[in-house]
Structures are given as structure tokens and as C-alpha cells.
Amino acid sequence: MSDHKTMTLTLIVWRQKNASDPGKFETYTAKNITEHHSFLEMLDCVNEDLILEGREPIVFDHDCREGICGMCSQVINGAPHGGQVRTTVCQLHMRKFKDGDTIYIEPWRARAFPIIKDLIVDRSALDTIIQAGGYTSCHTGGVADGNAILIPKPVADEAMDAAECIGCGACVAGCPNGAAMLFTGAKVSQLALLPQGKTEAAARVTAMTKAMAECGFGNCTNHYECQAACPKGINVKFIARMNREFLKAQFA
Amino acid sequence: MILDGKCPTGPIEQTWDKHRFDLKLVNPANKRKYNVIVVGTGLAGGAAAASLGELGYNVQAFCYQDSPRRAHSIAAQGGINAAKAYPNDGDSIYRLFYDTIKGGDFRAREADVWRLAQVSNNIIDQCVAQGIPFARDYAGYLDNRSFGGAQVSRTFYARGQTGQQLLLGAYSALSRQIKAGTVKMYNRREMLDLVVVDGVARGITVRNLVTGALESYAADAVCLCTGGYVNVFYLSTNAMGCSVTANWKAHKKGALFANPCYTQIHPTCIPQAGDYQSKLTLMSESLRNDGRCWAPKKKGDTRPPNQIPEEDRDYYLERKYPSFGNLAPRDIASRAAKEQCDEGRGVGPGGRGVYLDFADSIKRLSEDTIRERYGNLFEMYEKITDENAYKSPMRIYPAPHYSMGGLWVDYNLMSNVPGLFVLGEANFSVHGANRLGASALMQGLADGYFVIPYTIGGYLATVKPGQVKEDHAEFKKSMEDVNKDVNKLLSINGKRTVTDFMRELGTMMWENCGMARTKESLEANIKKIPALREEFWKNVKVSGSGADLNQQLENAGRTADFLEFGELLCRDALHRNESCGGHFRSEYQYDDGEAKRDDVNYCYVGAWEFKGVGVEPELHKEPLKFENVHLAVRSYK
Numbered sequence: 088m089s090d091h092k093t094m095t096l097t098l099i100v101w102r103q104k105n106a107s108d109p110g111k112f113e114t115y116t117a118k119n120i121t122e123h124h125s126f127l128e129m130l131d132c133v134n135e136d137l138i139l140e141g142r143e144p145i146v147f148d149h150d151c152r153e154g155i156c157g158m159c160s161q162v163i164n165g166a167p168h169g170g171q172v173r174t175t176v177c178q179l180h181m182r183k184f185k186d187g188d189t190i191y192i193e194p195w196r197a198r199a200f201p202i203i204k205d206l207i208v209d210r211s212a213l214d215t216i217i218q219a220g221g222y223t224s225c226h227t228g229g230v231a232d233g234n235a236i237l238i239p240k241p242v243a244d245e246a247m248d249a250a251e252c253i254g255c256g257a258c259v260a261g262c263p264n265g266a267a268m269l270f271t272g273a274k275v276s277q278l279a280l281l282p283q284g285k286t287e288a289a290a291r292v293t294a295m296t297k298a299m300a301e302c303g304f305g306n307c308t309n310h311y312e313c314q315a316a317c318p319k320g321i322n323v324k325f326i327a328r329m330n331r332e333f334l335k336a337q338f339a
Numbered sequence: 340m341i342l343d344g345k346c347p348t349g350p351i352e353q354t355w356d357k358h359r360f361d362l363k364l365v366n367p368a369n370k371r372k373y374n375v376i377v378v379g380t381g382l383a384g385g386a387a388a389a390s391l392g393e394l395g396y397n398v399q400a401f402c403y404q405d406s407p408r409r410a411h412s413i414a415a416q417g418g419i420n421a422a423k424a425y426p427n428d429g430d431s432i433y434r435l436f437y438d439t440i441k442g443g444d445f446r447a448r449e450a451d452v453w454r455l456a457q458v459s460n461n462i463i464d465q466c467v468a469q470g471i472p473f474a475r476d477y478a479g480y481l482d483n484r485s486f487g488g489a490q491v492s493r494t495f496y497a498r499g500q501t502g503q504q505l506l507l508g509a510y511s512a513l514s515r516q517i518k519a520g521t522v523k524m525y526n527r528r529e530m531l532d533l534v535v536v537d538g539v540a541r542g543i544t545v546r547n548l549v550t551g552a553l554e555s556y557a558a559d560a561v562c563l564c565t566g567g568y569v570n571v572f573y574l575s576t577n578a579m580g581c582s583v584t585a586n587w588k589a590h591k592k593g594a595l596f597a598n599p600c601y602t603q604i605h606p607t608c609i610p611q612a613g614d615y616q617s618k619l620t621l622m623s624e625s626l627r628n629d630g631r632c633w634a635p636k637k638k639g640d641t642r643p644p645n646q647i648p649e650e651d652r653d654y655y656l657e658r659k660y661p662s663f664g665n666l667a668p669r670d671i672a673s674r675a676a677k678e679q680c681d682e683g684r685g686v687g688p689g690g691r692g693v694y695l696d697f698a699d700s701i702k703r704l705s706e707d708t709i710r711e712r713y714g715n716l717f718e719m720y721e722k723i724t725d726e727n728a729y730k731s732p733m734r735i736y737p738a739p740h741y742s743m744g745g746l747w748v749d750y751n752l753m754s755n756v757p758g759l760f761v762l763g764e765a766n767f768s769v770h771g772a773n774r775l776g777a778s779a780l781m782q783g784l785a786d787g788y789f790v791i792p793y794t795i796g797g798y799l800a801t802v803k804p805g806q807v808k809e810d811h812a813e814f815k816k817s818m819e820d821v822n823k824d825v826n827k828l829l830s831i832n833g834k835r836t837v838t839d840f841m842r843e844l845g846t847m848m849w850e851n852c853g854m855a856r857t858k859e860s861l862e863a864n865i866k867k868i869p870a871l872r873e874e875f876w877k878n879v880k881v882s883g884s885g886a887d888l889n890q891q892l893e894n895a896g897r898t899a900d901f902l903e904f905g906e907l908l909c910r911d912a913l914h915r916n917e918s919c920g921g922h923f924r925s926e927y928q929y930d931d932g933e934a935k936r937d938d939v940n941y942c943y944v945g946a947w948e949f950k951g952v953g954v955e956p957e958l959h960k961e962p963l964k965f966e967n968v969h970l971a972v973r974s975y976k
Contacts, residue, residue: 105887122725123612131617131838138836138891143883146890148405150578152618154719155503156409178722203549204888211526214406218518222511223470227390227788228461230468233495234425237479247472247497250504254408277470284470 094120094186098133100145101193106201112191115145122182126169127152127159129181130192147206154178154318157253160260161206162193167257167316175255175318195256197265199303210256212302213270219298220291221274223284236282249277251319261316264305269313271299272329273321279332289336296333342595342946342961345749346450351436351967355454358750359793363800370395372804374558375795376543378530378585380407382502382780383763384564385509386787392513392521394792396799399556400513400522401545403529403580403893408510411566411578412783415502416623416716417486418494419466419780421459426483430491432456439778440968442488442668443743443771444920444936446601446944449967450750451768458789459781463495465788469508473497484628486776488668488975494777499623499715505780509787528554529893531824532817533561533589533759540758541807544817546825548893551886553821555814559804560758560795563589564787567742567764569602571901571908572853573845575739576608576621582897583904586746586765594754595946595959597767598744599904600912600922603774604854605740606632606672609723609733610692619738620723622695623716624776627665629700629709630733632656632672634679634686634693644686644694644732655679655693663975670773670921670934671975673737677854678932680736687734696732737854741779743770743921744911747946747961751794752786755946758802760795762786767944772920825885828895833878837895840875844868844898844905852909857925861913865906869953872902903952910947914958917941938970 096117103110117133124132127149134144150158159176163169169179184190192206200208250273258269275292278284284291307326314323347354347361365373373396377388380402388400402410424430435456440447463481467473473495474482483492497504516522525545532544534555542557568583569575590596607622633652640647655675660667667675676693679685686692701709706729710717717728724734745767752760752768763783770778807813847867851860875898883889918927918934919941927935944961 121613121615124615125617125723128615128617132615135836135838138880138882139834141882144891146888150404150409150580151411151414152579153414153576153620154722155414155500156404156411156578158404158409173718174722178719180722180725182725207888210405214408214514214517214524214526217408217511218514222515223468224515225465225468225512227386227393227465227512227792230464233423233463233467233473234480236467238475239479240475240477243472243475243479246470247474247504250472250497250507251500253503254406277472281470281472283468 094181094184096120096184097189099189099191102145102205103202105204110202120181122180124181125152125177126163126179126181127177145206146204149177152177155253157255160195160208160255160257162195162260164191167195167260168318173318173320195260197259199265199267200256200259212304213254213256213267215302216267216271216295216298217274220287220294223278224287238281242280246277246280249273249280249321249325252321253319255318257316257318258313259304261312262305263310263312264308266307267299267304268307268326268329269317269321269323271295272325275332276325276328279328288332289339292329292332293336340959342747342944342959343749344448344961345751346448347750351449351453354450355457362793362797365796365800367395371397373397373799374399374805376556376558376561377401377564378543378562379410379564379566379765380510380513381410381412381564381566381763382506382509382783383787384562385410385506385513386784387562387564387762387791388522389509389512389516390788390792391795392516392519395521398516398522399525399558401525401528401530403527403548405526407513407524407526408507410506411581412506412780413503414578415780416499416621417625418484418496418501418777419462419505420486420493420777421463421495421781422456422493423460423463425481426492428491430493434491435459435493437968438489439769439775440771441973442775443773444934444973445771445938445965445970446919446963447769447771448963449965454790455769455782455785458785461789462781462784466505466508469511471497471504471508484625485666487624487627487666487672488775490663496625499625499713502780505784509784530565530585531588531821531896533592534813534817535592535756536807536811536813538757540756541811542809542814544814544821546821549888551884551889553818555809555818557807557809557811557814559799559802560760562760562762562791563746563765564762565765567745568904569739569742571845571905572739572849573842574611574616574619574849576605576619579618582900584897584900587900587904589746589754589756589759591949593756594759595747595948596744596907597747597944597946598911599908599947600915601743601772601920602739603669603741603743603921604673604737606669606676606737607695607735608738609720610687610736612688620719621738621740622720622733622735624669626695626713626716629712630695630697631665631699632676632693632695634684636684638683644696653679653684660975667975668773668775673854674923676737692734692736694732695735697728698732701729741774743767743772743774747944751797752790753794753798758798760791762791772922824896825892828879828881828892828899829885831877831879831881833880835878836880837891837898840871840879841898841901844871844902848905848908852912855923855925856912858913861909864909865913868902868906868909875899875902907947907956910956911945915941915945
């Protein structure tokens with residue numbers, strides 16, 4: 088446990104008191120960090136020092152710390168979640184850095200995600216998109232047996248690929264247009280692929296894309312940065328599928 | 340006081356159907372006159388809020404995260420049980436009922452467990468209708484796998500992310516109701532008090548975690564769906580924000596806390612790597628479908644696992660429990676792993692680990708098959724440990740994972756405080772002293788989709804809507820009390836951080852009240868915890884303001900509650916002079932190390948009444964009657 092070599096790192100962190108504060112970068116030192124620290128545990132250590140010095144700790148969103156809740160949201164050295172393949176900030180470990188590194192840490196930046204404080208942003212716009220139609224309108228109870236409608240394995244698998252989205256918003260933070268096309272496309276595709284979601288597909292895609300625009304998200308210009316940033320590896324083909332569904336809906 | 344669970348009587352197969360008919364109804368036009376508060380938006384809370392909103396009640400739902408989709412149900416990996424019996428392997432509602440009672444070491448109510456098994460099938464249908472992409476076979480039918488404590492395959496799954504998919508299903512149903520206006524969602528709010536007026540639950544006081552403002556919400560019923568409390572051990576598989584706070588506040592307002600000593604230590608988690616560590620990560624029980632647990636036979640064998648030949652390996656679960664093998668239930672598998680390490684045969688740093696080996700399955704099925712089944716788990720393991728589990732076995736060790744204990748509820752899921760309902764992990768109802776794998780998801784959704792929509796009506800039909808509003812004196816008093824606590828925490832300005840206190844409490848709980856407990860270890864804790872609590876209130880350092888987003892302040896409040904609750908947990912463990920399920924008292928074991936239950940003296944639910952901080956709580960008992968299942972020694976040999 089103590090036999091690991093430790094690292095000292097320089098952190099340049101975005102600090103912002105609240106939504107109306109202009110905010111600025113501040114510099115901190117992280118000491119005694121081992122390769123086994125997760126990135127957030129490294130920040131915990133920095134915060135413990137700050138608290139004991141009587142300074143305000145850095146606030147950041149986090150919860151499950153196992154890469155599934157989608158709460159953590161930091162741009163590290165310019166890349167959402169730190170730029171490792173299929174990795175959230177909480178699953179990023181310090182073995183990816185070396186002693187003496189300087190690390191820039193910023194919040195998600197997008198028009199639709201106003202900053203609340205430091206590294207915490209307001210992502211309720213993503214909830215708004217789901218509320219517009221990201222569901223099947225089945226009632227509790229009174230549904231058919233689970234095996235009443237067969238679903239071919241490849242279809243179920245592809246729906247699952249889309250359903251893996253954790254709603255973190257990295258796709259938006261990574262997109263030069265601040266678009267939520269990958270997020271929305273994933274949900275639209277999951278439900279359009281499955282027979283249970285097909286009946287409402289046209290209404291759904293229309294309502295969800297409308298909500299997306301109203302929330303202030305941009306449009307897709309095929310940079311594919313979203314796919315690169317996605318910690319679950321959601322494929323941009325789901326954006327193409329959403330566009331197809333959208334076109335179909337115009338003629339429905 | 341002898342507690343009455345108000346369980347229906349008669350043939351067990353008819354209890355729930357008969358009870359549903361006997362329950363009073365609220366007519367559709369009257370439903371919208373009733374306000375219902377739902378705290379927590381995990382499987383239980385999300386499903387409850389969505390279903391109650393859909394029925395026409397006026398629902399207000401609260402969560403501490405930034406979105407209801409983030410509740411920790413999302414982290415459940417392996418699957419959800421149901422008695423569909425699709426594989427034709429001998430399953431039935433009766434068998435699921437029996438396995439759950441036995442799995443819980445005969446410490447749960449028969450009627451509640453029967454209902455759970457009965458509605459399990461509806462849950463699968465509901466989830467499929469919501470568009471949850473469960474695993475399917477090539478013919479398009481739903482696929483199943485096995486979980487611990489069962490000899491049938493009844494677990495439905497969506498890769499290694501079943502909890503995520505089920506939660507997103509509940510979240511989508513909830514989102515639909517939010518859009519429809521039947522549910523008003525309050526994100527980033529933490530419940531800090533239950534408001535009780537003349538003995539009846541009437542609402543809650545919450546802190547807005549963004550602005551720091553305290554807010555009052557009144558309702559005709561309050562549903563706590565606030566999860567479990569194993570973060571009392573500091574390191575656990577729970578999310579960082581999981582706490583006992585909502586339940587503890589309700590307990591302090593009169594709700595009885597049942598069986599707090601029943602805590603689940605999950606056998607397969609990634610071992611701790613250092614003192615700085617903030618949480619432990621679970622490796623799904625489903626891995627034990629294809630992974631074999633072993634430890635070296637020789638003490639202090641430091642050879643790499645691949646160089647330890649077969650004859651030097653002890654596949655201890657297969658040896659000890661031949662009929663269930665690697666799929667022995669969690670409490671038993673955890674103790675067996677601890678036993679290997681205690682004997683000096685553990686592996687990895689500090690000898691606190693055993694192997695979970697996939698080599699045989701990879702040989703039998705191919706690496707691709709294993710990747711398809713568990714790919715995301717292997718990936719997660721590699722991110723944390725930097726080791727490739729396709730090439731060498733995983734190292735695992737038990738970790739706190741789930742709490743079977745919780746607030747006491749009757750058959751209607753109502754606590755002893757009228758109007759206060761408790762759902763999911765937050766209540767104590769169905770898992771007894773040990774929960775079987777893939778049953779937490781089942782219970783959360785059963786309570787939320789298929790129990791509370793009926794039982795809450797039975798209560799609301801007897802009360803006049805809107806009797807108490809936010810301007811009532813009790814709401815003001817509650818807010819003042821919460822405010823006082825917040826200010827107190829901010830004014831101490833001591834020398835130790837909140838995390839430092841929580842770590843000390845957690846270590847004490849893990850060492851003296853973890854996988855094995857003794858009279859001495861528990862008495863030591865009961866002495867030490869009040870001293871630590873006292874120091875906390877004199878020496879904790881919480882900076883910043885209460886009128887702002889202040890994560891230290893949030894953690895300080897949760898830690899303060901754990902410092903009170905931890906003592907109750909130890910008291911409950913001390914009073915229960917038997918071993919059962921997750922509660923293992925070293926003094927009470929058979930010669931072969933198996934748990935020794937005492938049905939003559941302890942076949943009851945132990946529900947504690949709060950009498951003041953530092954004051955001995957009062958024990959109330961609800962005797963458990965077994966009319967359908969024979970009380971037997973629980974054996975998986």
C-alpha cells in the first residue's frame with residue numbers, strides 16, 4: 088500500500104462561485120498521489136488539504152464512482168472525462184499521468200449546461216429531452232407477457248448498444264456545436280429498434296428533436312467528437328438512425 | 340410492544356389477491372386531491388412516483404442527485420429474478436418464495452415474500468413493455484442465467500448493466516409523468532427531516548443543495564425510497580451520496596428501525612488498494628456462473644496464479660458446498676473467503692484477496708463468449724487494477740454492499756408512523772438476514788410498481804386530503820431544528836475533516852461489526868462510538884456557507900447521522916445472540932463454521948424505538964411465524 092512511488096502534480100482548476108461569477112483558473116498542487124488513486128480520489132486528497140488550510144474545496148459532481156451513474160463531468164486537459172477510451176472521470180486512474188505533470192481541469196462547457204459552481208453544471212436539459220418522448224407510453228400493469236413479442240437477438244443487442252448511454256453529457260461537452268445529437272439519437276434509436284417502441288417512433292423523434300433545439304443545444308456537423316468523448320462508446324450511427332427516423336416522421 | 344405486521348391470513352397463495360380486494364379504493368376523481376411525497380428516485384422511488392402519478396395522485400418526487408436517473412440502483416450489475424420458469428427447469432412462484440425465505444435464513448415474513456415472488460413475473464413484463472433490452476437468445480426469447488442460492492436459472496439480465504436498464508426504464512416512466520404534470524420533480528434536494536403532526540407523517544423538510552435554502556413540503560403521505568446504509572462502513576460498494584440520513588431522521592421522529600444488524604457483505608469486490616480509497620467496486624455475482632473461486636492451499640504461496648498447479652489450489656466453495664458450488668449465497672461465500680485469508684492463504688496486498696478464475700470457462704466456451712457475457716465487468720476490473728482478467732484470475736475480497744435491515748413496515752409497507760411508507764432497500768421487509776443475488780432489483784420494482792399503488796390507496800381512502808399545509812407550526816419548528824444543526828456544524832471550526840471522522844467510524848464498524856462480530860467487539864464499539872460522536876461535534880471542520888452549494892456540509896450531516904446510527908447497529912448485533920445470514924456472531928457457530936441460529940429465542944423482527952441520542956433505544960418484537968416453510972438448518976452442502 089505504501090510501497091508505490093508517489094507523484095506530485097500541478098492542477099490548474101476552473102473555479103467559479105456561481106452562475107453569474109466570471110470564474111477563473113487557480114493553481115493547486117497534488118502531493119503523495121499513487122498510480123492507484125482514481126482521478127477523483129486525487130481531487131479528494133487535494134480537497135482535504137484545502138479544508139485543513141481553511142480554503143474552499145473544489146466542488147465537482149460525482150456519486151457512484153464506478154462509471155455508471157453519469158454524474159461525474161470534468162474536462163481534463165481539454166478532453167471530456169480525460170480522453171481515455173470508454174472511461175468516465177471516476178474510472179480514470181492516476182497511472183495514466185506521470186510525476187510532475189500539469190493537469191487542466193474544467194467543467195463541461197456548453198450553452199445548454201450553465202455552470203452552477205466550480206466544476207458542477209446544470210444538465211437538466213437532458214432530462215427535458217427525455218421528458219419530451221424518451222419512453223414508451225405503457226401503463227404500469229396490464230402489459231403482455233415478456234415473451235409475447237419475440238425480438239431477434241441482433242435487434243435486442245443493437246438496442247442495448249444504444250441504451251448503454253449514461254446521460255453524462257460528455258458528447259455535448261466534446262461537440263464544437265454543443266449538440267446533444269448522440270444523447271438524443273441513442274434514446275430515439277433504442278426505442279425505434281424495439282417493437283415496443285415502434286408505434287410511437289414518429290411522434291417521439293419529432294418531440295425529442297424539438298426539445299433538443301429549444302434547450303439550446305446545437306446541431307450535428309459530423310465531427311464525431313461525441314463518439315470519441317463517450318465513456319460508453321455509443322456509436323454515431325445512432326445519430327444517422329435518428330435523422331432517418333426524423334425524415335420518416337415528416338412523411339408519416 | 341408486540342408489533343403486528345397486519346399480514347393477511349389463509350392459504351398463502353391467496354393472501355395478496357385477497358388483500359388487494361379487501362383494500363379500500365380512492366375513486367379516480369378524488370385521487371388528484373391527494374398529495375404524495377416520494378423521496379428517492381431509484382428503482383423503488385422512480386417506479387412508485389411514476390405509478391402513483393399515472394394513477395392520478397399529485398406526486399412530488401425528490402432526489403439529491405442532479406437527475407432522477409442517477410440513483411444508485413443504476414449500479415446493479417447482474418440481473419433481476421422472476422419466477423417465469425421459461426427455462427423449464429423446475430422453477431415456480433413457490434420455489435422463488437422458498438429460496439428467498441431460506442436465503443434470508445428464515446428471518447423474513449412469509450406473506451411479504453410470497454407477494455414478492457408472485458409479482459416478480461409482472462415486473463419482467465412491465466420492463467419489456469418499457470423497451471428494456473434484456474438479453475435474448477437467437478430465437479428471440481428472453482434469456483436467463485443463474486444467481487447464488489438457487490438451483491434454477493431465473494435471472495433476467497441486460498449485459499452487466501441490468502440495474503442501469505431497469506432504472507432507466509423507471510426513469511422514463513417517471514419522465515412521462517413529469518411531462519404529463521402528475522409528478523413534480525425536485526432535483527438536488529436532500530431530505531433532512533420528516534414532519535410529523537399529531538403522530539401522522541405530513542411532509543418533509545429538505546435542503547436545496549444548490550442554494551442552501553431549506554424548504555418545506557406537505558403531503559397526505561410520504562414514501563421513503565432512500566436506499567440502504569452500508570456506507571456506515573465508510574468503504575462500501577454504495578455511491579458516495581448514499582446515507583442513512585432520511586431513514587434516521589424518520590427514526591428520530593418515531594419510525595421503528597428493524598434489524599439494522601442484517602448487513603450484506605458481498606463476496607466478490609475488488610480488494611482495497613490504499614488508505615486514500617473512497618469506495619469499493621463490486622464485480623457482479625453473475626461472474627460466479629463461469630468463474631471459480633480458489634485460494635492457494637499453502638500458506639504464503641506467492642507464486643503468480645498461473646504457476647500454481649491444480650493440486651496446490653483449493654476451490655474452497657466447490658469443496659465445502661458441492662451442491663451449490665461457486666453459486667453459494669453471498670453471506671456464505673463471503674465468510675468462506677474471509678476464512679481462507681484468516682488462515683494465511685489470501686493473495687495480493689496484505690493477503691486480503693482470493694482468486695476468481697475464468698480459465699476453465701474460457702477454455703470451454705471461448706474468450707469471446709466470456710467477453711459477450713461479462714465484457715464490461717472485465718473492462719472495469721482492468722481500469723481499476725490494471726490487470727487483464729482474461730489472462731490471469733481476478734483478485735476479489737468481500738465488501739459491504741446492501742442492508743437487509745431498514746425501517747419497520749407492515750404488510751402495506753407503512754411504518755408505525757401513519758402516513759409514512761417505506762419502499763425498497765430502505766425497509767426491512769423481504770430479505771430476512773441475507774438477500775439473494777438479483778433480488779434487490781426485484782424488490783425495488785415490486786414495491787414501486789405493484790405494491791404501493793394498491794396499499795397507499797387503502798390508507799389514503801381513510802384520510803381527508805390536505806389537512807395540514809406548509810404553514811403549520813410543526814413545519815416551522817422542523818425548519819428551525821434543521822437550521823440549528825446546519826449552523827452548529829458550520830460554527831465548530833475544529834481540526835479534523837468530515838472524511839477523517841467517517842473513515843474512523845467506518846474502520847471501527849468494519850473491524851468490530853463487519854463479517855464477524857463478538858460480544859466483546861460490539862461492546863467496544865458501543866463504548867467508542869459515543870466518544871467519537873462527541874469529538875465530532877467539538878472538533879469537526881466544515882468551512883464555507885450554509886447558503887451555498889457546500890459538499891462538506893452535506894457530508895458532515897450524513898456523517899453525524901452515521902455516528903448515531905452506527906451505535907444502534909452495534910446494539911442490535913449485540914442483542915441478537917445467534918448467527919443468521921449476514922449477522923455472524925463468532926460465539927454462535929457449528930463445528931464446521933456454519934451459522935448457528937436460535938429459533939427458540941430469536942425468531943422475531945427486532946424493531947428499535949428511538950429514545951434520544953446516547954440513550955438506550957427500546958426493543959419491540961414482531962414474532963415470525965412459519966406456516967408454509969419448515970424452519971430448518973440452512974444448508975447449501
